[in-house]
Amino acid sequence: MENLYIAPTPSTPEVDFKFDQHRLGLRGESYPENAAAFYGDVIPPLRTYLAGCVDQPIELHIALAYFNSSSTKMLFNLIEALSGAVDARGNRVSVHWFHDEEDDTMLEFGAELRDDFPLIDFVLQPVHSG
Amino acid sequence: MATAPLIHEYGPFFDQARQHRVIFYYVGYFSQNIIAAMAEAVKLQLEVSGVDGPTRRKLFSSFIEMAQNIIHYSSDALTPRSQNERELRHGSVCILEHDDGHLLLCANPVESGVAEELRHKLDTLRQMTLAEIKQAYKDTLRGEPPEGSKGAGMGLLTMARDARGPLVFDFQRIEGRDDTTVFCLKAVI
Numbered sequence: 001m002e003n004l005y006i007a008p009t010p011s012t013p014e015v016d017f018k019f020d021q022h023r024l025g026l027r028g029e030s031y032p033e034n035a036a037a038f039y040g041d042v043i044p045p046l047r048t049y050l051a052g053c054v055d056q057p058i059e060l061h062i063a064l065a066y067f068n069s070s071s072t073k074m075l076f077n078l079i080e081a082l083s084g085a086v087d088a089r090g091n092r093v094s095v096h097w098f099h100d101e102e103d104d105t106m107l108e109f110g111a112e113l114r115d116d117f118p119l120i121d122f123v124l125q126p127v128h129s130g
Numbered sequence: 131m132a133t134a135p136l137i138h139e140y141g142p143f144f145d146q147a148r149q150h151r152v153i154f155y156y157v158g159y160f161s162q163n164i165i166a167a168m169a170e171a172v173k174l175q176l177e178v179s180g181v182d183g184p185t186r187r188k189l190f191s192s193f194i195e196m197a198q199n200i201i202h203y204s205s206d207a208l209t210p211r212s213q214n215e216r217e218l219r220h221g222s223v224c225i226l227e228h229d230d231g232h233l234l235l236c237a238n239p240v241e242s243g244v245a246e247e248l249r250h251k252l253d254t255l256r257q258m259t260l261a262e263i264k265q266a267y268k269d270t271l272r273g274e275p276p277e278g279s280k281g282a283g284m285g286l287l288t289m290a291r292d293a294r295g296p297l298v299f300d301f302q303r304i305e306g307r308d309d310t311t312v313f314c315l316k317a318v319i
Contacts, residue, residue, distance in 0.1 A: 010166040031169075031194050033162040033201060034215060066187070068194050069284035076271050102183045105191070105292075112268070129183075 001052070004045050013064060015042055019049045024060040035070035043078055050085040058082070058091055063098035063127075064106075072109070079113050079120065086119040094121040101126035150226050153179065157222035159208055165197045172225065181232070188292040189225070189232055189319050195285040196223055196236040196315065203248075204238035205310050228318065231294060237314040245301055245311040251286055252315075256296045263290050293317040 001019055008014035013028035024046075032038040050058075060082065067075060085091045097113070099106035107124065114122035147155070153175055156168060172193055176186045200221035208218035221238030240248065258266065267287045290297050295318055302312040 010170075011162060031165075031198065033198070033217070037215070066190065066194075068191075068198065069288040070198075072284060072288075073271060100183075103187055104184060105187060 001045070001049060004042070006041070012038055017042075017046065017049070022053075022056055022058045024058070025063075026061070027063045029065050030067035030071040030075075032068075032071070035068070035074050039071070039074035039078065043074070043081060046078065047081055050081060050091070053085060053091050054089045056091045058085070058093045059096070060093070061096045061098065065100070076113070079117055083117040083119050092121070093119070094123060096123045096125055098125045098127050100129050102129065151228065152224060152226050153232075154225040155222070156224075159218045159220050160197055160200045160204070161216065161218045162201065165194065165201070168197065168223075169194060175225075179227075185232070185319060189234065192234050192289045192292055192317050192319060193223065193225065195289050196234060196317075199285055200236065200238045203240055203244060203313075205241045205244070206239050232319050234317045234319060235314070237312055239304070239310050240313045242309055242311050245313060248299070248313060249301065252297060252299045255286060255290050258290070260291070263287060267291055289317050293319055 003019050004015060004017040006012070006015035008028040011029060011031045011033075013026050013030045016025040016027070018024065030038075062075075064075075079095065082093045082095070086093050095113070097106075097110035099110055107126070110122070110124050114120075114124070154168075154172055158164075169190070173186075173190060176189060181189070200223070201217055201219050204219035204221045206220035208220075209216070219238070221236060224233075224235040226233040226235070255263065267284065270284050270287060286297070298316040300314040302314065304310055304312060
């Protein structure tokens with residue numbers, strides 16, 4: 001299937017899903033007016049891609065400087081979809097969670113995702129700012 | 131004939147703003163683009179004011195939540211009801227320096243039915259401990275989004291989690307109108 005690329009805007013992230021290389025990236029800020037609509041263009045193609053993966057190493061890099069409350073729910077759903085792909089078809093998913101080293105909220109959320117989805121290899125990556 | 135200096139007419143208004151230590155104030159129509167522009171202004175203002183990183187992030191987060199709640203819930207809409215993207219709705223938001231923190235204030239008209247729902251949610255939140263708020267946040271994250279919600283119904287929980295002390299709110303009746311109330315919210319960060 002075709003790779004998915006959505007260019008960033010001031011309030012929505014860059015979505016760079018290279019399905020052919022099994023490397024997925026989400027980067028920037030996420031506070032769309034309608035998170036369900038924005039991620040509605042992201043999660044279904046991801047699910048379609050995952051449905052075709054078996055025993056595949058898949059890597060997702062998330063580097064979001066900020067996401068609003070409604071994006072939080074969507075991100076959770078996105079990670080849940082990845083976790084499902086591990087469970088169902090033996091894929092090996094790693095998620096690299098990039099966060100500002102001073103940002104407790106980001107760190108905590110990453111840690112929660114890691115604890116909630118033990119099937120995923122979660123790597124917390126603090127980034128030094130300034 | 132000499133005209134009175136501007137400072138006589140408008141001085142008191144600017145003095146008030148200074149006394150209340152207003153660092154950002156916007157009243158008007160809110161759209162996604164307007165919020166993105168304000169976000170940039172607020173980020174810059176906070177950096178320049180020397181506010182520490184973690185506090186800046188919490189302020190920014192609550193500011194966005196308040197501003198987006200105005201787009202979603204203000205009953206004063208410029209765009210037609212049937213349009214549910216690129217909406218324009220009226221409200222106001224204000225950031226003030228306060229003691230050793232910041233106050234975030236927002237106000238917008240809401241339909242009286244919505245006011246009742248809000249009152250209920252906020253009353254419940256007021257009585258929760260921080261631990262309970264964090265737990266409610268996790269539970270809502272894992273649950274289904276509320277019907278008709280463009281987000282996940284987690285905006286107030288997010289603000290309550292980051293604020294120092296419970297969110298303070300108020301409803302003002304509008305003279306001559308039963309269908310609409312003005313909702314005001316204050317968060318101390």
